[in-house]
Amino acid sequence: MKVGILAGGHGTRLAEETEIKPKPMVEIGGRPILWHIMMHYSCYGYNEFVIALGYKGEVIKRYMVDYCSLNSNLTINLKAGRVDLHDTDGIQDWTVELIDTGLHTMTGGRIKRLQPYMGDKTFMLTWGDGVSTVDLARLLAFHRHHGRLITMTAVRPPARYGHMEFDGDRIREFTEKPQTAEGWINGAFFVVEPQVFDYIDGDDTQFEKGPLERLAAEGELMAYKHDGFWQCMDTRRDKFVLEKLWDSGEAPWKTW
Template identity: 45%
Template structure:
């Protein structure tokens, strides 16, 4: 089997945080379950990966994990017409398939207060032996990034971790480059002409054993990523297209307005 014929790696999505800056809606829902249109943002993120053939998803859950369980257990019932048979021969018939019919979604309980590194470590048990790498992202941002290009870039550069570099709006710490290698980070740039980590990443599974084992509760973005950086194993693909996180009510409204306009930029690859 050639590399192009191999199944796409699974996507691990960090979904356990409390989303305090979006508190007016996350009091009732975890941030990845906050809706953009009729579906939660986690569905939009997963749909973006699925457009490139990703069918396996590992969700790292914590805060209000029951909302994810309810959503995915009842996904088909909410997405199609159904016939419910009551009584002795009870059962359910789903009328019609959905786009998501071949998705495999693992709902991994990674703890309420666990930090991102600990979540990755705990959820890594659901990687299969043949998974030499996996996609890694957060459950609160969308982009028109070409996932296939990101994976090809990761494999070509041969580093353990590949980030997506996107233009910020001045609120985030920026990355410094030498070629495709990341050399360091700086806090809160003044302008949006520089790049930040957009959160769409590819990781070799070696990062788990090399940087996370023995650290059951650490921020992946702190010591582990700094060690990956020190080892010169961190690269980044520059993405100049659309990217938007959903940290605030203003950003939530922006994404809903774009979706309701009928031309949401992050759906660019969905017709594949």
């Protein structure tokens, strides 16, 4: 089963980083967040990726082209122009298709442009800026069981401030930055049937608006509720949170 990843956005709220690279290439622990996402899918046996490029897509292309040589030992025959790789056991067995989906294309348009590469079978889909502990095997089983066109992983967003409970004016309980107790949001990590492409008109379609709203109205959009860890990387603060978790050795999304 293929995995589509949208990696073409501008990432304006991470402007300090994204002036020179697309948001999926912003690093956590010395690796792009895109790599972390791909590693999570690979842990469940999903090793075929189709990545929708846009803003500074050439940075992702260069990273993927150079990945093997930068992560293995090399013997280089300068005169023959031949490069032999050694000690490649630690390199992932991935097939990665890099598809230019336009600089200003909306999310739905990017998904639509991946249609020729996804085939006519069920596929996974996610955004290139969020990590999670979602159990992909259970997610797929849930999708197969209900038989609808698309499953969205619903998550509880991390609170951005400490949570307080009061007894009058006395703070009875203080919890620093918990996962919110109520409310669910779109956490991506979709399972999608190919018929969903028919709900997308073209480049100007925002997937979260018309297509998902229509699918919901027709009863074809189901939610897989994930109570575990989920964190997107929209801001510098989000990046700091993820870096701190990684450096502590307790990054929840490190399932490999």
